[in-house]
Structure formats: structure tokens, C-alpha cells
Amino acid sequence: MPLLLRPLQPVGRSARLVLGLSFFVLFVLAWAVATLGGFVPRTFLADPVTMVQDGWLLLTRFGFLSDIGVTVWRVVGGFVLAALVAVPLGVLMGAYKPVEAFFEPFVSFARYLPASAFVPLLILWAGIGETQKLLVIFIGSVFQIILMVAVTVGNTRRDLVEAAYTLGARDSGIIRRVLIPATAPDIAEILRLVLGWAWTYVIVAELIGSSSGIGHMIIESQALLATGQIIFGIIVIGLIGLVSDFLFKAANRLLFPWKLA
Amino acid sequence: MPEPVEVSIEGVSRVFPGAGGRAPVQALSPTDLTVAKNDFITVLGPSGCGKSTLLRIVAGLDRPSAGRVRVGGREVRGPGPDRGMVFQSYTLFPWLTVAENVAFGLRERGVPAAERREIVAAYLDKVGLRGFAEHYPKQLSGGMQQRTAIARALANDPEILLLDEPFGALDNQTRGLMQELLLGIWERERKTVIFVTHDIEEAIFMASRVIVMSARPGRIKSDVAVDLDHPRHYTVKTSPEFSRLKARLTEEIRAEAVLAAEAH
Numbered sequence: 001m002p003l004l005l006r007p008l009q010p011v012g013r014s015a016r017l018v019l020g021l022s023f024f025v026l027f028v029l030a031w032a033v034a035t036l037g038g039f040v041p042r043t044f045l046a047d048p049v050t051m052v053q054d055g056w057l058l059l060t061r062f063g064f065l066s067d068i069g070v071t072v073w074r075v076v077g078g079f080v081l082a083a084l085v086a087v088p089l090g091v092l093m094g095a096y097k098p099v100e101a102f103f104e105p106f107v108s109f110a111r112y113l114p115a116s117a118f119v120p121l122l123i124l125w126a127g128i129g130e131t132q133k134l135l136v137i138f139i140g141s142v143f144q145i146i147l148m149v150a151v152t153v154g155n156t157r158r159d160l161v162e163a164a165y166t167l168g169a170r171d172s173g174i175i176r177r178v179l180i181p182a183t184a185p186d187i188a189e190i191l192r193l194v195l196g197w198a199w200t201y202v203i204v205a206e207l208i209g210s211s212s213g214i215g216h217m218i219i220e221s222q223a224l225l226a227t228g229q230i231i232f233g234i235i236v237i238g239l240i241g242l243v244s245d246f247l248f249k250a251a252n253r254l255l256f257p258w259k260l261a
Numbered sequence: 262m263p264e265p266v267e268v269s270i271e272g273v274s275r276v277f278p279g280a281g282g283r284a285p286v287q288a289l290s291p292t293d294l295t296v297a298k299n300d301f302i303t304v305l306g307p308s309g310c311g312k313s314t315l316l317r318i319v320a321g322l323d324r325p326s327a328g329r330v331r332v333g334g335r336e337v338r339g340p341g342p343d344r345g346m347v348f349q350s351y352t353l354f355p356w357l358t359v360a361e362n363v364a365f366g367l368r369e370r371g372v373p374a375a376e377r378r379e380i381v382a383a384y385l386d387k388v389g390l391r392g393f394a395e396h397y398p399k400q401l402s403g404g405m406q407q408r409t410a411i412a413r414a415l416a417n418d419p420e421i422l423l424l425d426e427p428f429g430a431l432d433n434q435t436r437g438l439m440q441e442l443l444l445g446i447w448e449r450e451r452k453t454v455i456f457v458t459h460d461i462e463e464a465i466f467m468a469s470r471v472i473v474m475s476a477r478p479g480r481i482k483s484d485v486a487v488d489l490d491h492p493r494h495y496t497v498k499t500s501p502e503f504s505r506l507k508a509r510l511t512e513e514i515r516a517e518a519v520l521a522a523e524a525h
Binding site for chain 1: 320321322339340341342344345346348350352354355356357365366369370397398399410413414417423
């Protein structure tokens with residue numbers, strides 16, 4: 001139907017839901033046909049039924065819930081630490097150009113250092129305990145947040161800043177009452193984005209030198225050729241990501257009603 | 262009796278440095294102008310004549326390349342609450358409600374909350390937005406946003422009110438109503454007002470003095486007194502005296518607009 005497929009034409013609520021779900025259904029269907037139909041050897045890829053059974057076993061018999069808890073805590077812990085350092089620094093860099101000139105070249109360089117490459121070094125420095133896991137996530141997130149926040153704050157509408165000046169605002173007032181509230185929704189959006197990346201770092205951190213967590217389960221399952229468990233672990237990560245994304249968006253709607261008003 | 266001088270612009274010029282190896286642009290030739298206390302003047306000129314630059318220099322948002330501006334005897338060194346400004350673009354803080362926007366300057370100065378509420382309510386009344394105190398700017402029309410911006414500037418009780426084409430983005434009907442509203446407030450409260458516009462009718466209707474500026478580099482071409490009685494009713498726009506002024510200013514502005522168009 002040509003009317004349904006026009007550039008930029010919006011799609012209805014229910015149609016959107018049906019379309020979104022149908023891809024999941026198609027995906028699982030293709031997977032089931034490939035595995036249950038015998039087109040792919042079971043050793044390499046478990047079928048969906050086995051995956052669900054393995055997952056159930058993991059949850060009920062092998063305490064996988066506590067692994068999930070450990071991983072979530074690592075992500076959140078490392079990410080919160082990174083945000084506590086990066087957001088204030090980013091705001092300062094965006095507001096004060098000399099501060100930006102001082103930090104920006106180094107941060108831009110550090111941003112490209114792959115967090116996963118630090119894992120061996122961090123094990124050397126911090127052992128294989130929780131500190132090391134938190135540090136991997138911290139390093140992976142902190143530079144990204146700093147740079148993105150600095151750019152966002154630096155792009156605050158000039159006329160709003162000027163209006164505040166003509167109303168008698170001083171420098172600290174400009175930062176507290178214009179730059180921060182003006183960019184808060186965008187900063188929240190940056191945090192949501194980087195939290196997603198933090199999830200990839202935590203799994204890498206857990207693949208090496210770890211005795212708990214989702215990544216640890218995945219690497220153990222590899223030794224046992226338990227592809228069903230591996231896939232279940234990956235799906236759990238995806239689901240947690242989906243939930244945290246949803247929570248973030250809901251919080252933003254609650255915190256920044258003026259964006260939607 | 263003549264009022265004392267409130268604003269004196271003394272040999273103010275502005276040269277913008279050329280970007281990327283291009284020649285510097287002289288936006289404003291050395292300009293002298295004085296504005297009496299509680300006078301309402303409009304600065305009229307084609308776009309790119311430096312009228313906004315001049316206003317921004319008075320506001321302290323831009324620095325003159327030479328010369329100086331004195332307000333109430335003190336030299337302007339930066340923006341301050343004594344010079345309230347209304348911009349052409351909508352500059353309400355989108356994260357604050359209408360009432361919070363109007364209270365912004367008061368809060369910044371540490372006015373106690375109870376007094377703040379009273380002042381805000383009074384100014385929202387004056388601009389006819391009493392029922393919209395809790396709305397966000399996004400929920401308002403352009404005219405309502407600019408009325409809020411005027412209330413926000415006035416609530417701060419500045420010595421001078423600077424307006425940079427505040428009604429430029431509004432449709433004709435709304436613009437006419439806004440002119441009457443602002444003029445009404447001025448007739449009741451008297452403040453020193455500098456109002457920049459490219460609209461000839463607006464320039465005459467609002468002001469007791471119209472300063473006509475020439476095309477770039479901007480300079481003052483003529484200084485025309487408007488002797489229409491106050492309070493002014495919108496019907497004055499069809500009076501013979503108004504038409505005569507309009508004809509004269511149209512001639513002056515047209516010559517400049519032609520020059521400006523050739524320069525671009």
C-alpha cells in the first residue's frame with residue numbers, strides 16, 4: 001500500500017506496537033527453523049526451547065539471579081562514579097573556555113583508549129576484585145560523558161545567557177540558573193546513552209579474571225559448549241538494557257515536564 | 262521642563278574583525294546620541310545598519326571599538342539589571358513557568374519570596390497574563406511570550422528598557438496590540454526606553470523621537486521629533502500628521518534600503 005509507506009509519514013500507536021513485536025517473532029521463528037529443522041548443528045547453536053530450559057535451570061539451580069545482581073551493581077557503581085566526576089567537569093569545561101582548553105585535548109585522546117584494553121593493566125593494579133571491574137566501567141564512561149556534556153553546555157543558547165545577564169545574573173547565577181537547567185535534559189540523555197555503552201564494558205571486564213557476573217557465566221558456558229546458556233545470558237543483558245532505558249525515559253519525563261509541555 | 266540626560270552615547274563605533282582573512286566590517290561609524298530621562302525613542306533603520314549593535318553596546322552585551330556609553334553618569338562596562346532588555350528572539354527560559362520567568366531577576370537580586378510573588382502578580386496583570394502564571398513558555402503564543410518578556414524586564418525595575426525589534430516575529434494584528442500595550446505601560450509609568458525597529462509605522466507610533474540610521478556602516482542620518490499627543494490611541498495612525506511623518510521617514514529609509522540592498 002503506497003499510502004502506508006510515504007517518507008516521514010507517522011505511524012499509529014497500535015501499528016507501531018504490532019510492527020515492533022512482529023520482528024521479534026520473525027527473528028525467533030527463523031532461529032527455531034534453523035536449529036530445530038536441523039540446518040545448524042546443535043553444538044554451535046542451541047534451539048530456543050533448549051535456551052529457555054537452560055535459562056530456567058540457571059535461575060533456579062545455579063543462582064544466576066545473584067550473578068545478574070552483581071553485574072547490575074558493577075555497571076551502576078562504575079557508571080555513577082564516572083557521572084559524579086564527569087558531569088561537573090563537563091559543565092565547567094562548557095562554561096569556562098580556558099578550562100576546556102586545558103582538559104579537552106587530553107580527554108579527546110583518552111576517549112579513544114579502549115576500556116577493554118585496560119583490563120590486563122587494571123588486573124595488575126587493582127587485582128581481580130570489584131575495584132577493577134568498577135574501574136573498567138569508569139574509564140569506559142568518564143571521558144565520553146565529559147566531552148559530550150562539555151559540548152552540550154557550550155552550545156547553550158547565547159540569547160538565554162544574554163537575557164539572564166540583562167536581568168542581573170552573575171557568573172555563578174548563569175551556571176546554576178541558566179546553563180545547568182537549560183542542558184539538564186540533554187545531559188540526562190547523554191547519561192542514558194553512555195549507560196548503554198557501560199554494559200558492553202562490564203561484560204568484557206567479567207570475561208577475564210572474574211568469578212561472578214553474567215560475563216563470567218558466559219565464559220564458563222563456553223567451556224561446556226552450553227550455547228543455550230550463553231544466548232540466555234545475552235538476552236538477559238538485552239532485557240535489562242531495555243528496562244533501564246525505559247526507566248531513564250520515564251524519569252526524564254517526570255523531571256523535565258517543560259520539554260514536553 | 263527638559264528632563265536630564267539619562268543615556269549618553271559618545272563617539273561609539275564598532276568594527277567586527279574579518280573572519281578567515283576577510284576585511285574587517287565596520288558595523289557602526291562613530292555615533293553620538295543622548296536620550297533624556299523617561300523619553301521613549303525609536304531607532305529606525307534597514308537591516309544591517311548597526312542599530313542592534315548600538316543597542317547591544319548600550320546593554321553591555323557588546324563592546325564598542327571606540328567611544329563610550331554612559332548611563333545615569335556611569336560608564337557601561339557590562340550588562341546589568343539597570344538596563345532591562347527584550348530581544349527579538351523568544352528568550353523566556355523554557356524550563357521556568359511564566360511566573361518564574363518574570364521573577365528571575367528578582368530572585369537573582371535576593372528579593373524575598375513574598376514580595377516577589379506580589380511584584381510578579383502585578384506585572385502579569387499589566388501585560389494581561391494573570392491566568393497563565395503556571396504555563397510553560399512552550400504553551401504560549403509568540404505574542405504572549407513577548408508580553409512575558411516585557412513583564413520580566415519591567416519587574417526588575419530597570420532604569421532603562423531596551424527593546425530589539427521585540428515584535429518583529431509577530432503577525433501584524435498582534436504587533437499592533439503589543440504596541441498599544443507597551444505604549445500604555447510607558448504612558449502610565451514613564452521609563453527611559455530605546456526601541457529598535459525597521460517598521461516605520463511602529464517607530465512613529467511608539468516614540469517621541471525617531472532616530473533614523475543609514476545603511477552600513479551605520480550612522481545616525483536624522484533625528485525626527487514626533488509631536489503627537491499622549492495618550493496615543495491607535496487611530497492616530499490614520500491622522501494627517503502621522504501620514505506626513507510616515508511619508509518623510511519612508512523617503513529617508515527607502516534611500517538607505519536601496520543602498521543596503523546594493524551592498525549585499
